[in-house]
Structure formats: C-alpha cells, structure tokens
Amino acid sequence: MRGDSGVLPPEFEYVRARDVAEAVRVLDDSAEGRVLAGGQSLLPLLRSRRVLPDVLVDLGGVAELHGVRDEGDALWIGALSTHHEVACDPLVRAHAPLLAQAAAAVADPAVRRRGTVGGALAHADPVFDLPAVAVALGAECRVAGPEGERGVPAARFFVGAGAAAIGPNEVVTGLRVPRWPGWSFHYERFPSDGRSWAVAGAAAGVRLVDGHIAAARVVLGNLGPTPLRASAVEAACAGLPARAAPVRAAARAVDADVVPPDAVGDQDRQRGLARVLAGRALIAAAEV
Numbered sequence: 001m002r003g004d005s006g007v008l009p010p011e012f013e014y015v016r017a018r019d020v021a022e023a024v025r026v027l028d029d030s031a032e033g034r035v036l037a038g039g040q041s042l043l044p045l046l047r048s049r050r051v052l053p054d055v056l057v058d059l060g061g062v063a064e065l066h067g068v069r070d071e072g073d074a075l076w077i078g079a080l081s082t083h084h085e086v087a088c089d090p091l092v093r094a095h096a097p098l099l100a101q102a103a104a105a106v107a108d109p110a111v112r113r114r115g116t117v118g119g120a121l122a123h124a125d126p127v128f129d130l131p132a133v134a135v136a137l138g139a140e141c142r143v144a145g146p147e148g149e150r151g152v153p154a155a156r157f158f159v160g161a162g163a164a165a166i167g168p169n170e171v172v173t174g175l176r177v178p179r180w181p182g183w184s185f186h187y188e189r190f191p192s193d194g195r196s197w198a199v200a201g202a203a204a205g206v207r208l209v210d211g212h213i214a215a216a217r218v219v220l221g222n223l224g225p226t227p228l229r230a231s232a233v234e235a236a237c238a239g240l241p242a243r244a245a246p247v248r249a250a251a252r253a254v255d256a257d258v259v260p261p262d263a264v265g266d267q268d269r270q271r272g273l274a275r276v277l278a279g280r281a282l283i284a285a286a287e288v
C-alpha cells in the first residue's frame with residue numbers, strides 16, 4: 001500500500017494470516033508489526049501516520065478467533081467477535097448478560113458490526129466500555145505469543161491509557177468470562193447511548209441473600225487511565241437491605257475510590273459521575 005501525503009497510510013507489507021501461529025510468527029519477525037482486526041481504531045491512526053508499521057497482519061481470515069464457546073465454568077469469546085455478535089449471541093445473553101448489555105451500548109450499528117472484542121481489549125482506550133465490564137466479571141484475556149498461550153486477568157491486563165499487558169509479538173485470542181451463579185450485573189454509562197463515547201461508566205454486580213446484599217462488585221470506567229475497582233463502595237454495600245435508598249447512600253463511598261493521587265481534571269464532577277453511575281448500576285443489578 002502506498003501513500004505520499006500525511007492523510008494516506010504509509011507503505012507497509014500486508015499479510016492475511018491463516019492462523020494464530022502465522023500471525024505470531026510474522027509479528028515476531030517484524031520490526032514494528034501491527035495486527036488488524038475491525039480497523040475502527042487502527043485505520044484512522046494509519047491514515048494520520050500516528051502508527052507506522054512495517055507489516056500489517058490481518059486477522060480477518062483466522063477462523064479459530066471467531067465465535068463463542070461454552071467451556072463449562074466460563075464462556076470463551078473469540079477475539080474477532082464483533083460487538084454486534086456479542087450483543088446478540090444467545091450464550092452471552094444467557095450467561096454473561098452484562099457483556100451483551102455493554103456491547104449493545106457501543107457506538108452505532110456500523111461500528112458495532114466492525115469493532116471487535118480483541119481490538120477493544122488490545123487498544124485499551126479508557127473511553128471504551130469493555131474494559132470496566134471485563135474487570136467487573138473477573139474475566140481473563142487470552143494471549144498467544146511465540147512461547148504459547150497464556151491468560152491475563154482483566155484486572156492486570158489494562159496497565160495504562162492505551163496500554164495493555166501484551167507484547168508486540170502477541171495476539172489477543174479471546175476473553176474467558178467465568179459464570180457468576182447467584183449474581184446479577186448491570187452497566188451504566190454517561191451518556192447512556194452509544195452516540196457518544198462514555199464520559200464515564202460503572203459496571204456493578206450483587207449477590208442477594210434474603211433481601212440483603214451479601215456481596216457486591218463495582219468497577220468504574222474512564223475515571224482514570226485504567227478501570228477502577230470501587231472497593232469502598234463494595235464494602236459499604238455488604239449487608240445492606242436491597243433497597244434503593246441505602247444502596248444510593250452507600251454509593252457515596254465512591255469518593256474514597258475515585259481520583260487517584262495523579263488524577264487531573266474536575267474532581268467534583270468525576271466524583272459526582274461516579275456516585276450517580278455506581279448507585280444506578282447497583283440499584284439496577286439488585287432490581288430494587
């Protein structure tokens with residue numbers, strides 16, 4: 001591919017990988033190889049020449065990266081699954097409805113039909129919806145490299161804004177999402193529809209026993225460079241009656257979770273968003 005101006009991609013070699021092993025081999029042999037999945041984030045970066053790969057490895061033809069599998073204690077979601085496929089998949093809707101809900105909130109139908117789970121994980125943009133949801137569900141990112149395949153818990157996968165715990169010669173192969181028997185989850189974002197990127201998001205889960213919250217999980221998105229576990233809110237919720245007013249009050253504990261020491265921006269606004277979104281997500285998860 002050739003381009004002489006700054007608005008066209010630079011010259012690079014293009015390889016359409018047949019399988020993951022070939023993709024890894026090509027990346028390993030390259031100086032600045034890049035993987036192409038849905039292209040929703042990468043193509044604009046190429047056109048503006050903010051990334052200058054020597055090789056582009058297209059995963060589109062790699063059959064083993066497609067689909068959703070029931071693995072008993074978990075669902076495996078292939079890296080090339082699009083947001084649209086995740087939102088509509090019957091297995092995901094039945095066993096990980098939080099994931100289907102968040103996927104349905106991504107952008108518009110065109111982006112949802114191109115953007116992939118693997119791309120959303122690898123690109124690790126804080127404004128994406130998937131990272132907070134993957135952490136809330138205790139999911140594991142599957143990554144293949146020259147030494148074989150490994151699993152990285154989502155809580156350790158996102159290491160900075162736009163930075164994920166994968167090497168330049170590695171490929172995300174899928175997301176493994178454990179089942180959560182007895183739990184229910186909900187995702188809230190602002191704005192609530194995908195016509196705009198999420199200014200902030202909150203994924204929450206609760207396990208109810210006798211009308212009380214026995215345990216809660218709350219993870220905030222785009223309120224820091226990586227998803228933020230709201231431990232203070234989780235602790236404040238434990239043992240509460242599953243009613244809206246006490247849950248909403250417990251969500252105020254998020255003040256202790258938000259705004260890490262290096263945070264910049266309007267801290268009151270960030271705390272306000274976090275309180276409202278965490279409260280709404282918990283209340284919806286508890287269906288109170």
Ligand SMILES: Cc1cc2nc3c(=O)[nH]c(=O)nc-3n(C[C@H](O)[C@H](O)[C@H](O)COP(=O)(O)OP(=O)(O)OC[C@H]3O[C@@H](n4cnc5c(N)ncnc54)[C@H](O)[C@@H]3O)c2cc1C
Pocket residue numbers: 034035036037038039040041042043059079083105106107108111112114115116117118119120122123127128129130170171172173194196197198
């Ligand atoms: C207009 C617009 C609006 C959007 N709105 C939202 C939104 O509201 N919420 C949201 O969550 N997302 C949103 N997105 C993001 C989008 O949905 C995709 O998730 C995102 O662009 C990345 O997925 P992709 O498959 O397109 O990756 P690509 O663009 O193909 O790749 C992105 C990066 O990830 C790397 N990569 C891709 N796949 C792999 C892999 N399997 N292994 C290793 N590296 C890989 C690439 O090398 C590249 O560096 C939006 C995108 C656009 C263009």
